[in-house]
Every structure is written in C-alpha cells, then in structure tokens.
Amino acid sequence: MPKSPLPPLFQRGEFLPLAKGGKEGFYGSPSKKLWGIRAEKLITGFNKTMQNKHREPFLFHGWYIVFVGATAYALGYGARYSFSVIFPSLLEEFRWPRDITATMLSFHIFIYGIMAPITGFLVDRTGPRKTMVVGGILLASGLALSRWGSQVWHFWISFGLISGMGLCMMGAVPFTTVLRNWFEKKRGLALSLLFFGSGGAFGCYPAIAWLIDWTGWRNTFFIEGLIIAGIMVPLIILVVRYHPRDMGLEEDGLSGSEHSHPSGMENNLQVVDPAWAAVDWSLAKAARTKRFWLLCLTAFSLWGIMQNILVAHQVAFAIDIGYTKIYASSVLSLFGLTYALGCLASLISDRIGREFTITIGTVIGISGIIVLMFIGDTSRPWMLYYYAVTLGFSNGFCSPVIAAAVTDIFQGRRVGSIVGAVWFAFALGGTIGPWLGGWLFELTGNYLLAFLLALILFGVACAAIWLAAPRKVRRIIR
DSSP, X not given: OOOOOSOHHHHTTTTHHHHHOOOOSTTOSHHHHHHHHHHHHHHHHHHHHHHHHHHSOSSOHHHHHHHHXXXXXIIIIHHHHTHHHHHHHHHHHHOOOHHHHHHHHHHHHHHHHHHHHHHHHHHHHHOHHHHHHHHHHHHHXXXXXXXXXXXXXXXXXXXXXXXXXXXHHHSHHHHHHHHHHHOSTTHHHHXXXXXXXXXXXXXXXXXXXXXXXXXXXXXXXXXXXXXXXXXXXXXHHHHOOSOGGGGTOOGGGOOHHHXXXXXXXXXXXXXXXXXXXXXXXXXXXXXXXXHHHHHHHHIIIIIIIIHHHHHHHHHHHHHXXXXXXXXXXXXXXXXXXXXXXXXHHGGGHHHHOHHHHHHHHHHHHHHHHHHHHTOOSSSOHHHHHHHHHHHHHHHHHHHHHHHHHHHHHOOSTXXXXXXXXXXXXXXXXXXXXXXXXXXXXXXXXXXXXXXXHHHHHHHHHHHHHHHHOGGGTEEEOO
C-alpha cells in the first residue's frame, strides 16, 4: 500500500474509538463521536483512492507496446519497401536486368522467412527485448552498408542477408507473439493498430523519392539506417515486455475477476470446438493439421507473391508508362494511407468474422488490379489513383485478419514458433514475387502476366481462409 499523506494521528486511527466506543472523554462528546465517524470514512475512502491510483496506470502498458510495434512496422518495413522507389535508380545506374536487380528484395524476404521460425523460438526462449534489440542493430547495419554496394552480391549481403535477419527479429513475428500475451479481449484492436503502422511503410515513398533527388540513393540507404538505430533500439529497450505478469499486470489491464469468462466463452468468441481449443499447440502439432497449411497458403499467396509482385514493380511500371518518379511515388504513397485505414476498418472482423472480412477485402483488391492492368499511358491518371487506393485499403483490410485467424485457431505457450512458420510461408512467396515479376517483364516486355498472376493469388488466399475456417474453432458472437 502506498504511504498516506495524512498525519500520523489519522494513520493510526486514534479517532476510531469515538466511532465505536461510547465512552465520554476529552474527545467523547456526541459531536466529537460524529466527527470521528466521518473521519474514519474519509480516511478509508482516501486510502482506497490512493491504492487504485497506484494500481491502475493512466494507460495500460500493452498500448505502449502497440505504439512501439506500429512504429517498428512504419520504419522497419518502410526500409524494406523503400526498395520500390530505389529500384529505378539502381536500374538507371547499373543497367542490370530487372529480374536480377529484383533479387535483392527477393533475397531479403527469403532470409526474413528463414529467420521467422528461429525468431519465434528465440522470443519464446530468451524473451522479445534481446531478440528485437539485436534485430534493430542488424537492420540498421545492413541498410548503412548498402550505401557502398556496387555489385549485385554486395546488396545480397547488406540489404538481403543482414537487413533481412534484422527486420525479422524486430518485426511482425516478435510483436504478434508479444501482443498475443498482452491482449485477449482487445486483441483484434491491438493487431489492427499494429498493422496500422504498415501504412507508414508505404507512405514513405515521397520522402524516399525526395531523399534520392536531394542526396542520392546511397545516402538514402545510410540515412534509413541511422533512423532505425536512433529510434527503434531505444524504444524497444524502454517499452517492450514479454508478458503483463512481468509488470504485475493482467491481460487487457483487467483484474482477475474482470478477466474471467463464462463457460465456453472467450471475450466475444465462442469456443465451437472445445477439443481443438484445449490443445496447447506447438509447431510440431500444428504441422500435422490441414488448417496450418491453409494458413500458410494464405500468407504465401497474399502477403508473399501477390503483394510483392505489385509493391516491388509498381513504381517502375508507372515510370514506364510516362509518369515521373516523384509523381508516381506520390500517387502510390496513397497505398500506405489507405492501407492504414484498411487496418482500422478490419476491426469489423470482430463483428462479422474473419472469412467475410477477407472476402470483402479480396473483392476490393481485385477490382484495383483489374484497373491497373488496363493502364496504358498517362491520359487517365484516375486509374493509377484508383489502383493505389483500392489495393492499399484491401491489403490493410486483410492483413490483420490473417494474423487474427492464426491466433483464433492456434493458442498455447509455444505459439511463437507457429506464428514464425506462417510468416516463413509468406517469406517464401515474397522471395518469388519480386523476381517473378521482373522475369515475366523480361519475358514479355510488360507486366500484364505478372499482374494477372497477382489477381489470381488474391482469390486463392481468400479461399484458403474459408477452408481453414477459424469460425469452426472460435466463432464471433454478434
């Protein structure tokens, strides 16, 4: 109990006999007895208030972790996807084929994928802070070293190997695992706000284009490294904790009694399959289920190939049809703004379910890709705007739903390795996507086949979520 600021006489309760006693004395008159009763009530109420202030902080610490996670998404994944803006500068300077140049991003995502299950293991065993601090240092170092690249293999090592390892250890896998511990009733909101930071990752396009024009692509890489080291590493050290118990707190900031659920209920989720929900899932157990592989297919198709074909080549495509780099980057940065809005809108999945939400996002996203396929010149700029807005919103709308579906289906003490494995599936697709988009361009002279493939895979991801059926494990209660 915190120390009371009242005088020692009140703390010892020396007026309490007046409230109970009935003996006449120096303080024994009826009026003094009444005063004593009021004093006792005042002291009790004041101390309870002080205890509540001591126990309940202004803002639950889990939300500070969400803020740090959203910042990590904006800066960390912004460093990855800034490659889309730097990509044309590399083509201009080195005259490398597009498929070869795109392997820099492919290799980055491949290393990210290899590290995903390892990162999940490290978070489970050593805790998130150590893992994420090392990741932040590696990411910053890899970006800074890219400044001196002059051969493709230089970028494979700096941007691909070092930055890929670092981003995985600082990014989605540890933060998804940590937030699963900190939130249950508000998990959907926490994940949506986490993915909201990805909007900043894509919204950085104009700033990166301006930096390239002002100081060149080499110094742009170096500046990105300094920003990561100067902002993310201190935030992680100061804020991130693995579990609310580490700070004497409960999930969602609730007390034990507030946190209890009726039988068969988990906040707004009803357990439909008690036998499945009772399992303490590990990667070995999950890998023997069809649902696990369907979730991997979703991540592989949507986050992996579809998203990275488009993100890696969209600025180069816009420049090819006649737009300037700054203009194309500015328009396509709307992808980031609407991605963030889509993440917030995806909270509707807590009302209508994961499957219906991803279906809505898929329909919107496919409409944007169809419009993109019909852009042939700069005479109808609204088409580029429509693509950027719809594809950004749909990706933001779907991404938290996939993460929520994973945690709806698989829960347990060792779920970090499962999350890492699903992210590895994304990384396999992400490894193929940038290279495949460049290869199809070199093969046909345009991006039509690449964009058609992206459209098909969006639909595949939606179908896979329906087949994984999180509603048949834990169903949303409307």
